[in-house]
Amino acid sequence: MLALWDTTGNEVVRKLAAERRNAGGVASGLALNLVVIVDEGRVRQVEDAATIAAASHPCRLLVVSRGPVAGVDAATANAKDRLDAEIVVGGRLGPCEAVIMRMHGRLALHSESVVMPLLAPDVPVVTWWHGTPPEHIAYDPLGVVAERRVTDIAQCADPEAALRQRALDYAPGDTDLSWTRLTGWRSLIAGAFDTGNSTAISAVVYTGAADPLGALLRGWIVSRTGIPVRLADSADGGRLSGVDFALADGGTLSLHSTGDGMALLRKTGQLDLVMPLLQRRLGEELAEELQRLDADQPYSRALSAATGVAGLGERPAVRTHIWQDPAWAQPVGASA
Incomplete structure (x- = not known):
């Protein structure tokens, strides 16, 4: 494991390449990129789940932990923009290479600028929110770039309202771990x-x-x-x-x-x-969702019937990013 404190995106890219060379091919044959957005307190849960999932789906794991955004309130007005990162190739994460990134200050609003250069080429991107997902996935560029997007509404404060929001915001390629648990x-x-x-x-x-x-x-x-x-x-x-x-x-x-x-x-x-009655660990649930990267039509039909929101399967699969700054009352491009 290599730790980089107060570093830059370019330095993370360079050090990851060096670690891969030193691993001697241990991390070759990646099947996908798994981008995870998670709170700092649950990074270890993500690592444990990814280790299980990577046994079936070797992946490049890019974990993003976003701290408070500078300027949103008085407590964060003077917060410094900073990137801390850990690089793990093989080792405790098995057939998986990982970069755990902790972003502070307004850098958290531009996490894609650090993540995009780290994506392994020519393999799909899956984004997983281990926590409350954005109200609209288009607000998060890390969701827009993904072919598959995994949420977990069971972690929301109001799962019933969150289920309907997932239907209103649905695009082919979306899924939820509550569906997986069924x-x-x-x-x-x-x-x-x-x-x-x-x-x-x-x-x-x-x-x-x-x-x-x-x-x-x-x-x-x-x-x-x-x-x-x-x-x-x-x-x-x-x-x-x-x-x-x-x-x-x-x-x-x-x-x-x-x-x-x-x-x-x-x-x-x-x-x-x-x-x-099948009951599985989080990593096993995640592994099931990584088995398919196309639209989950049974899920979209079930979600439509559960919420009364029609036409989910006919929506376009590609989203356009909508810029959202938490310091603003209304996201740019969103209707009032």
């Missing part, structure tokens, strides 16, 4: 209907308003089947706990979490089944 539920539900001739006519999803998984699961069921689906309060602390289906033959099918990584599947006329 993979186990979707697999079990699809498998339950694949094994018989039963047809669902309605459903109830048990969840809470603070858990976006329930709303997305409802959206997925509606987008796949067209049946009416309502949300009901969950007894499991407001989290997604289960789903009940009414069947056309008069029977029922239900899938409910047992709280220990398993789920109980019940269907009229059949024996109960206890099945594993």
